Amino acid sequence: MNPASLTRKFTIPIALFLSVGCGRQEKLIPERRPRPVATAVLSQRLPPNAALVTASTGTWKSEQLGFEVAGRIEFVAEQNTAIDGRIRDAEGKLIVEGTPIARVESERYQLAVANAEASVARAEQDLIVGRNDLKETIPAQIDAANASLELAKVEYDRSRQLGRQNAISQSELDRAKSTYENAVAQLRQLVASEKSQQAQIASLESALLQAKQGLRDAQRDLEDCTLYSSFQGVISDASVVPGSLVSAGTPVVTLQMMDPIKVELEVSGEQSRRLQRTETLHRRRFGAVASRCVAVAGR
Structure with missing residues (x-):
């Protein structure tokens, strides 16, 4: 084989290859943007049991x-x-x-309170007087009655002794006896009045409580106005x-x-x-537009 002809055979394919390679343009590949993703923390829970009611x-x-x-x-x-x-x-x-x-209007209820306050003041004063009579006045009267009784008894005893001796008249003896009996009756009356005054004190205390209750009622009525x-x-x-x-x-x-x-x-x-009585229901927020306003819920 002729070396020259061999050289031509190899030259032609190479030239074609070079001509083809130089004539092709480079293809541009666009850059892909990253896709947005969302993340969530996984946890175990029961699936929701949703229902529209x-x-x-x-x-x-x-x-x-x-x-x-x-x-x-x-x-x-x-x-x-x-x-x-x-x-x-x-x-x-x-x-x-x-x-x-x-x-x-509260005018008449204010007057009722004023009257009730006056009633309380009177009841308190009556109770003070009653307690003073029981503590001081009646005991002093009893002491005076005891002294009078002792004197009347002495006079009556002397008169009886003189009467036995016919030294005084019967009328004088009767007067001494009457004075003694009156002194005894007076003492008994004062002792009875002391017991009666004790009962009167209890009644006055009850009247004071009633007056105070009336005042509280009047004050409450005034507040209720x-x-x-x-x-x-x-x-x-x-x-x-x-x-x-x-x-x-x-x-x-x-x-x-x-x-x-x-x-x-x-x-x-x-x-x-x-549904259970104490079961917790998830809240949902709803949007709305107010068309009218009334104070009664459910309208």
């Missing part, structure tokens, strides 16, 4: 409030007014003043207006407790059997 809201507590005394309305709070309850401790000491709900609630809530309805005449126990306003709010669920028998 219908429910309605209602008031946790609703009460009609009225005065314990009769009178003419002087002031009443408006509907939708927030009310703080008046709270006292176990000893009756006021802890929270509370918001006044309504008030009736202003109406308070025992719990916090919102006035949903006012049944009276200023100037109205109300009697004791007549409903004046309706007060509803707004926190918490009762939710009543309508569930099937099977669902109700799965």
Whole structure:
């Protein structure tokens, strides 16, 4: 074989290879962006037992409030007014003043308190006088009666002795006897009055207690001229207006407790059997748009 021809055979393929390799353009590969991911901590728990049920809201507590005394309305709070309850401790000491709900005219109840205070003062004075009579006056009278009795007895004994000797007349003896018997009766009367005074003291003490109770009743009636609630809530309805005449126990306003709010669920028998009394239900927050505002929950 001719070396020259061998050289040509190898030259042609190489040239073609080089021409082909130089003519190809480099292909660009776009860079891939990382995908966003979310992480969570794994924990063991029971799968949720979700169910869609219908429910309605209602008031946790609703009460009609009225005065314990009769009178003419002087002031009443408006509907939708927030009310703080008046709270006292176990000893009756006021802890929270509370918001006044309504008030009736109190002039005659103030006069009743003044009269009751005067009755207490009179009862206290009568008791002081009665105790002083029992402690000082009656004992002094008894001592004087004893002295008179001793003197009358001496005179009567002397008169009887003189009478036996016919030294005095019968009328003088009778007078001495009468004086002695009167002294005995006077002493007995004073001893009886002492026992009666002890009973009178007990009666005066009872009268003082009754007067103090009357004063407390009058003061309570005066306090009841202003109406308070025992719990916090919102006035949903006012049944009276200023100037109205109300009697004791007549409903004046309706007060509803707004926190918490009762939710009543309508569930099937099977669902109700799965619910336990103390079971915790997960809260869900719902968005809403207020269209109107009333103070009655559930509307």
